[in-house]
Every structure is written in C-alpha cells, then in structure tokens.
Amino acid sequence: MVGDPDAELLLAFQRGDASAFRTLFERHARAMVAFCNHFVRNAARAEELAQDVFLKLHQAAPRYQPTARFKTFLYRIASNHCLNELRRGEQAARRQVRVRPGDEPPDLDALPGPAPTPEQEATGGALARAVEALLDRLPEKQRVAFVLCRFQGLSYDEIAAALDTSVPAVKSLIHRATVTAAEALAPFAPDGEVLP
Amino acid sequence: MTHVREELTALLDGALEPAERARVEAHLAACAECRAGRDRTAAGLAALGRLPPPPEPSPQFEQRFYARLARERTAVPRGPLRHLSWRFLAPLAAAGAAAALVIGVGLRERHRQAFIADHLGLFESPELVASVGDVAPQDVEVVAHLDELEGTP
Numbered sequence: 001m002v003g004d005p006d007a008e009l010l011l012a013f014q015r016g017d018a019s020a021f022r023t024l025f026e027r028h029a030r031a032m033v034a035f036c037n038h039f040v041r042n043a044a045r046a047e048e049l050a051q052d053v054f055l056k057l058h059q060a061a062p063r064y065q066p067t068a069r070f071k072t073f074l075y076r077i078a079s080n081h082c083l084n085e086l087r088r089g090e091q092a093a094r095r096q097v098r099v100r101p102g103d104e105p106p107d108l109d110a111l112p113g114p115a116p117t118p119e120q121e122a123t124g125g126a127l128a129r130a131v132e133a134l135l136d137r138l139p140e141k142q143r144v145a146f147v148l149c150r151f152q153g154l155s156y157d158e159i160a161a162a163l164d165t166s167v168p169a170v171k172s173l174i175h176r177a178t179v180t181a182a183e184a185l186a187p188f189a190p191d192g193e194v195l196p
Numbered sequence: 197m198t199h200v201r202e203e204l205t206a207l208l209d210g211a212l213e214p215a216e217r218a219r220v221e222a223h224l225a226a227c228a229e230c231r232a233g234r235d236r237t238a239a240g241l242a243a244l245g246r247l248p249p250p251p252e253p254s255p256q257f258e259q260r261f262y263a264r265l266a267r268e269r270t271a272v273p274r275g276p277l278r279h280l281s282w283r284f285l286a287p288l289a290a291a292g293a294a295a296a297l298v299i300g301v302g303l304r305e306r307h308r309q310a311f312i313a314d315h316l317g318l319f320e321s322p323e324l325v326a327s328v329g330d331v332a333p334q335d336v337e338v339v340a341h342l343d344e345l346e347g348t349p
Contacts, residue, residue, distance in 0.1 A: 175205040181240050181241075183240070
C-alpha cells in the first residue's frame with residue numbers, strides 16, 4: 001500500500017527479507033503487549049498473547065495483500081486473538097465459580113481483580129483501576145473498539161477494517177463506550193468533579 | 197429540535213464529514229443540553245490522557261519470541277500435508293469414517309444373506325421351526341405343508 005512503510009516491510013518479508021520482520025516486531029511489540037494487557041491485565045500473560053499475535057503474523061504474512069494497511073492487518077489478528085482469550089477466560093471464571101444448585105448465581109463483576117502493582121499505586125493507580133473496571137463492564141465489541149481507538153490510536157476507518165465491520169457500526173460502538181467511560185471517569189477529569 | 201448526542205463522540209474525535217460537522221456545531225450553538233453532553237464526554241476523554249504509560253515488555257520478551265518462533269518452525273509437519281489445517285482435514289476424516297461405516301454395514305448384511313441361503317433347508321423342517329419358542333402353531337402348519345403350497349399356482 002502506497003505511503004505505508006510497514007506494509008512495504010511486510011512485502012519485503014514476503015520476498016524473503018527476514019530483517020524486515022524484525023523491524024516490524026521492534027516497531028509494534030511494545031504497543032502490542034499494551035494492547036493485550038487491556039484484555040488480560042497480567043504482564044506475563046499479555047506478553048504470551050503478544051507473542052501469539054506475532055507468530056500468527058509470521059504465518060499469515062504470505063497471505064497479506066497490500067490493499068490493507070499493515071496496522072489493520074496486525075490488529076485484526078490481535079483483536080480476534082484477544083477476544084478469543086477473553087471468551088476463554090470468562091468460561092474458565094464461570095467454571096471456577098460454579099455453585100451448588102439452589103445457590104445465588106455468581107456476580108462476575110464482583111470477583112476480585114488482580115492486585116495493583118506498586119507503580120499503579122504510585123501514579124494514577126486509582127484512575128488505572130477505574131479504567132480496568134470500565135473495560136470489564138463494556139460488551140466485548142465495544143471494549144475492543146474502545147481500546148483500538150483510545151489506546152492504540154487507530155482511526156474509525158482502520159478499526160472498521162480491523163474488526164471487519166462498517167464505519168457507522170464502529171462510530172456507534174465507540175460512542176456508546178465513550179459515554180460509559182465519561183460517566184465512570186468523571187471524578188478523574190482534569191477540572192475535578194464534573195457536574196451532571 | 198433534534199439533538200446530536202449520537203454525534204458528539206465522533207465530533208470530538210474529528211471523525212465527522214465537514215457538512216455533518218457544520219450541522220452538529222450549529223446545533224451545539226443553540227442547545228445547552230447537547231453542549232453539556234459534549235463537555236462531559238470531553239472531560240472523560242481528558243481523564244484517559246492522565247493514565248500512566250503502559251508497562252514496558254520484559255527485557256527478555258524479544259529473545260523469548262524468537263526462541264518460540266524457532267521452536268514453532270521446527271515443529272511444522274513436513275511433506276504434502278504441511279499446508280493442510282484441521283479445517284480441511286476434519287471433513288476428510290469424517291467422510292472416511294462415514295464410508296467405513298457404510299461398507300461395514302453392507303458387508304454384514306451380505307454375510308447374513310449368505311448364511312440364510314446356506315441354511316435355507318433348515319427352515320423347511322416343521323420340527324425345527326416348532327422348537328423355536330416364539331413361533332405360532334399356524335406357522336408350523338404352513339411349514340409342514342410347504343410342498344403343497346409350492347405346487348400351488
């Protein structure tokens with residue numbers, strides 16, 4: 001794709017240039033670990049997921065067509081992988097908290113989350129936890145669209161291509177997630193409390 | 197007056213077409229409710245900007261990835277099946293199992309028919325037929341007079 005240096009690198013890798021893949025890895029590894037961390041919130045697991053994504057990229061590279069931007073190609077792989085991981089995690093959580101007949105059904109939102117790291121406690125820990133709680137509450141499609149938009153910096157067009165959906169659908173997903181976020185994060189707004 | 201709540205996020209993200217943007221901004225100039233909605237959304241987005249930076253990957257991350265890549269590449273099956281995934285192999289396996297089942301049932305039926313043909317004479321003995329528990333007396337009578345019945349046109 002014209003004007004997409006990462007796409008050029010992937011095409012170079014298709015032609016056998018192994019160093020081109022290394023460059024892509026170096027450019028996107030950090031962002032990919034951060035992206036995966038928004039779904040599992042465990043540094044070691046996020047790194048494993050990011051590795052999975054790059055392995056899939058390595059395997060899928062021969063099928064890459066330069067009509068798609070590299071970033072949408074990469075985040076399509078990553079989004080599918082993280083959504084699958086999210087579904088597996090929810091199933092595992094349901095199995096773990098399965099209760100005896102007659103007991104009240106478990107509230108998954110009330111389950112304890114991972115303990116905050118000292119870094120989180122020191123700087124913006126409360127805000128980080130509020131964002132984590134927010135992401136947990138969002139339906140999965142809203143969650144992935146919101147993360148792609150707010151944390152990975154993809155445009156609506158790129159998100160639509162990555163999620164294989166339309167731009168109006170992305171606009172609606174991001175709007176609903178952002179309204180929920182604005183309510184949840186109002187106490188952390190720069191001007192202090194936001195009045196209703 | 198039609199409110200523009202659904203467009204506020206896209207407006208703040210700069211994702212509206214120029215004509216749509218002009219329409220939304222004109223509405224905002226006249227609607228305090230939508231302006232308040234826009235300000236709430238903008239404040240929430242500004243809060244996101246105060247998040248601490250995401251944690252760095254561990255120093256061994258890259259090394260671990262390439263070690264894993266090397267392992268995965270050596271684990272890839274050789275030969276003509278290398279490019280086939282279970283998506284293609286599973287239907288083939290299912291079709292093979294179904295064919296084996298059909299052949300097995302056919303062979304069993306053929307064997308049963310051959311056994312009956314080989315032992316047809318036994319069914320013409322009224323004593324033998326009567327010795328079988330579930331046979332009605334009239335059936336024994338029919339077998340006893342098979343010769344006469346076979347002669348009937």
